[in-house]
Amino acid sequence: MTGTPIIFRRELAAYFTSPVAYLIAAAFLVFTAITFNQDLAFAITVRPVDPALIPRVLTQLLIFIAPLLTMRLLAEENREGTLELLLTAPVSDASIVIGKYLAAWVYYTFLLALTLVYQIILVNIAFPDMSHTLGAYIGIWLYGGATLAVGLVFSALTESQVLAAFLGMIALLILYFADRIGQIVANIDLGLIIFQLTLQGHFIPTFAQGVIRAEDIVYYAGLIVVMLFVSIRLVESRRWR
Amino acid sequence: MQARSIVITRRHLGQLGSVLLGLGAVVALTAFIWSLSFNEFVAAGLIIGGLGAALWAAMTPQEFKAFFTGRQVQRSTSAIFTTLLLVAIVTVFYIIVQRAVIVSDLTIDRRFTLTEQTLELLRVVERSPRPLRILGFYRPQDLLQREIDDAYWQLYEAASNGAITRQYVDPIREPGIAAPFSQALAANYYVFVGFVNPDGTLDLSTVTPVSNQATQERSMTEAIARVLAGGSFKVYFEQGLQTLDALSNSQQGMSILNNNLRANGIVTDALRLSDLAQAGQTIPRDASALIIARPQREMTDAELAVVREYVERGGALFIAADFFPTSDVFLNASSPFNAYLWETFGLRMTDAVVVDTRSPGPSALHVVSAQVVTENVLTAGLNQPNDPSTATMFHMARAIEVNPQPPVPNGTVIFSSEQSWGETDTRAIVERNEFIADPDADLRGPLSLVAFAENPATRARIVLVGDGEFLTNGYTSAQSQFYATGNATLFMNSIGWLTGFSQQVTFAPRAFMTTPVLFSGGQQLDVIAFITLFLMPGSMLAIAGFIYWRRYRAA
Numbered sequence: 001m002t003g004t005p006i007i008f009r010r011e012l013a014a015y016f017t018s019p020v021a022y023l024i025a026a027a028f029l030v031f032t033a034i035t036f037n038q039d040l041a042f043a044i045t046v047r048p049v050d051p052a053l054i055p056r057v058l059t060q061l062l063i064f065i066a067p068l069l070t071m072r073l074l075a076e077e078n079r080e081g082t083l084e085l086l087l088t089a090p091v092s093d094a095s096i097v098i099g100k101y102l103a104a105w106v107y108y109t110f111l112l113a114l115t116l117v118y119q120i121i122l123v124n125i126a127f128p129d130m131s132h133t134l135g136a137y138i139g140i141w142l143y144g145g146a147t148l149a150v151g152l153v154f155s156a157l158t159e160s161q162v163l164a165a166f167l168g169m170i171a172l173l174i175l176y177f178a179d180r181i182g183q184i185v186a187n188i189d190l191g192l193i194i195f196q197l198t199l200q201g202h203f204i205p206t207f208a209q210g211v212i213r214a215e216d217i218v219y220y221a222g223l224i225v226v227m228l229f230v231s232i233r234l235v236e237s238r239r240w241r
Numbered sequence: 242m243q244a245r246s247i248v249i250t251r252r253h254l255g256q257l258g259s260v261l262l263g264l265g266a267v268v269a270l271t272a273f274i275w276s277l278s279f280n281e282f283v284a285a286g287l288i289i290g291g292l293g294a295a296l297w298a299a300m301t302p303q304e305f306k307a308f309f310t311g312r313q314v315q316r317s318t319s320a321i322f323t324t325l326l327l328v329a330i331v332t333v334f335y336i337i338v339q340r341a342v343i344v345s346d347l348t349i350d351r352r353f354t355l356t357e358q359t360l361e362l363l364r365v366v367e368r369s370p371r372p373l374r375i376l377g378f379y380r381p382q383d384l385l386q387r388e389i390d391d392a393y394w395q396l397y398e399a400a401s402n403g404a405i406t407r408q409y410v411d412p413i414r415e416p417g418i419a420a421p422f423s424q425a426l427a428a429n430y431y432v433f434v435g436f437v438n439p440d441g442t443l444d445l446s447t448v449t450p451v452s453n454q455a456t457q458e459r460s461m462t463e464a465i466a467r468v469l470a471g472g473s474f475k476v477y478f479e480q481g482l483q484t485l486d487a488l489s490n491s492q493q494g495m496s497i498l499n500n501n502l503r504a505n506g507i508v509t510d511a512l513r514l515s516d517l518a519q520a521g522q523t524i525p526r527d528a529s530a531l532i533i534a535r536p537q538r539e540m541t542d543a544e545l546a547v548v549r550e551y552v553e554r555g556g557a558l559f560i561a562a563d564f565f566p567t568s569d570v571f572l573n574a575s576s577p578f579n580a581y582l583w584e585t586f587g588l589r590m591t592d593a594v595v596v597d598t599r600s601p602g603p604s605a606l607h608v609v610s611a612q613v614v615t616e617n618v619l620t621a622g623l624n625q626p627n628d629p630s631t632a633t634m635f636h637m638a639r640a641i642e643v644n645p646q647p648p649v650p651n652g653t654v655i656f657s658s659e660q661s662w663g664e665t666d667t668r669a670i671v672e673r674n675e676f677i678a679d680p681d682a683d684l685r686g687p688l689s690l691v692a693f694a695e696n697p698a699t700r701a702r703i704v705l706v707g708d709g710e711f712l713t714n715g716y717t718s719a720q721s722q723f724y725a726t727g728n729a730t731l732f733m734n735s736i737g738w739l740t741g742f743s744q745q746v747t748f749a750p751r752a753f754m755t756t757p758v759l760f761s762g763g764q765q766l767d768v769i770a771f772i773t774l775f776l777m778p779g780s781m782l783a784i785a786g787f788i789y790w791r792r793y794r795a796a
Contacts, residue, residue, distance in 0.1 A: 022788065023782070
């Protein structure tokens with residue numbers, strides 16, 4: 001795992017020296033700012049603002065953002081043949097995958113940190129529940145980490161970045177809307193199991209309400225670990241295919 | 242032109258077999274997960290898969306063998322097994338953590354943390370010989386709500402060390418369990434709490450609904466307190482003064498409010514003052530309150546003696562006295578009982594009928610509670626902002642005189658409006674439906690419609706209402722044209738205060754600290770929009786442009 005920091009630094013530099021990363025950040029900020037200003041206009045003198053508004057919006061936005069952030073990580077290297085070179089270097093498959101994943105997560109953390117400006121504005125015009133906000137941000141940070149890990153699996157699976165992004169979005173849409181599939185299943189116990197597997201099911205009832213439950217942290221952490229493990233196995237499979 | 246022929250080789254058939262094997266396996270697995278049973282779809286999937294495997298093995302036996310024994314397969318099988326093992330480890334860890342119920346409430350108001358008052362009640366539950374159960378009815382489409390509620394209810398289970406358990410039922414799948422709750426479910430109550438029988442079933446006679454408000458802790462804690470207090474409060478309906486029939490479900494009956502009392506764990510029964518007087522008996526010792534609802538005749542001296550004895554030993558009275566165009570009207574001007582109430586509590590009923598021209602009711606004789614005295618246990622939930630149905634509605638109500646220098650603490654609960662007056666010419670109302678204010682003869686508004694008094698020495702209490710009709714099903718049924726939720730609220734609050742029930746089950750409201758957004762000027766909103774919508778994304782675009790320009794120059 002000694003190669004992880006090297007890969008991480010290389011990938012992070014690739015993010016922050018690319019104009020595309022800032023274009024994504026600009027689009028991300030426009031979308032979240034529209035939501036923030038809309039809610040502000042509705043809330044004036046009527047009700048306290050929703051402390052979990054931005055994290056709540058991000059649960060939907062991440063379905064599209066996360067695959068865009070991860071699509072090139074392994075698929076591009078695969079297509080250009082540089083992955084073969086990497087595999088011959090003295091770094092393990094796990095180092096490659098984890099290093100790239102951590103870089104994507106740090107970049108996502110940067111995007112998330114930009115939205116803290118909205119909270120700073122709120123502190124100056126009202127008395128918002130900042131600890132509730134903190135809980136929601138911790139939740140969406142983990143949620144984002146999980147969606148990036150899912151996106152990484154599809155990047156490892158194919159050479160095409162477009163296909164990787166498309167498959168990642170489909171998978172995240174299923175994980176997002178699976179709670180509704182659970183609602184149409186006649187068997188409520190099965191519905192509950194499906195609900196427990198969804199990304200939403202571990203965010204809306206708890207983190208978005210300002211509550212941190214250990215089981216939700218385990219769910220997101222578990223999803224990240226499993227998805228990274230699968231990604232490592234997929235990269236490793238190139239050796240014996 | 243030469244015709245192209247289609248040649249089907251053994252290899253093609255082998256490929257078809259492998260596809261059928263995969264397809265059959267997917268169909269069987271999906272059907273099994275969907276229904277959690279071995280049904281015809283599972284069987285069909287297995288048959289298709291089996292036939293596919295047979296075809297594959299028969300047509301391309303070497304390929305079939307290589308698929309299951311080759312190096313690639315061995316590696317991928319190992320990868321799949323290790324992945325499944327990891328999933329299993331994560332799942333086990335998840336279940337362990339889930340059962341441990343480790344929760345951290347970050348909200349500034351500690352909205353998801355049980356207060357000391359609740360914890361104290363849960364300690365009582367823990368010591369109770371009978372466990373409690375929270376029963377929730379959730380349809381499959383309510384799963385998200387169920388999870389949000391469950392996060393809260395599990396705090397009760399954990400804090401009571403398992404003395405409270407949770408049970409969730411799908412009313413569509415298990416209509417038998419839902420049947421006894423159908424009325425409450427129709428009224429949008431979907432969570433209940435009650436004692437558990439030794440055989441593990443819910444004791445339906447103790448079940449009380451939990452109101453589905455945003456203040457979940459208050460609703461649940463009060464419901465648990467009601468269950469614990471169930472049976473320890475008993476109120477009697479006087480049925481010998483031609484009063485409202487507490488069991489009748491007709492428009493003139495009072496069954497709705499009687500059922501409300503029972504649903505809250507208060508035991509109800511009937512008595513006749515005349516029978517007690519004749520037998521030389523007193524009002525039973527277990528009476529937490531006596532309800533005299535719309536009596537149509539005055540009490541005899543013997544009946545009054547029974548009531549006096551009850552009041553003197555600290556009894557509680559709920560009296561709702563209507564106007565009747567008879568000489569023997571209850572609590573008339575010359576009534577000894579009226580004089581007794583004035584002397585004991587500083588309250589008496591007048592013969593004037595309240596006319597309120599500002600009333601939004603069907604007529605000026607339908608008086609809507611215009612002013613509710615400061616929020617207290619009697620007025621809680623009445624005249625809520627933007628909800629006119631939470632007002633009370635009385636018809637031909639009598640004004641109550643409240644002694645400003647009373648022998649015991651007393652006061653008014655509800656007033657009529659300032660435009661109202663107390664019409665003393667009641668014959669004109671009854672015979673000609675005529676009511677004209679006469680400043681010399683009539684009482685000037687605002688007038689007391691509901692009043693209360695309490696003797697701190699004996700703990701005797703009274704709530705006096707100048708109308709009896711408001712208690713009838715005709716005024717408390719949701720189907721009625723005169724329906725006002727305030728009527729039932731006033732009655733339940735009154736009984737709660739008279740019996741001491743509300744003191745035992747009331748959860749102190751919690752104050753919340755967050756505030757709405759307040760601006761000093763509209764310009765501030767424009768500044769915020771400029772910063773967030775233009776300045777911040779613009780700066781990102783500027784950085785992107787700079788990097789692109791630098792790369793372009795370098796190239």
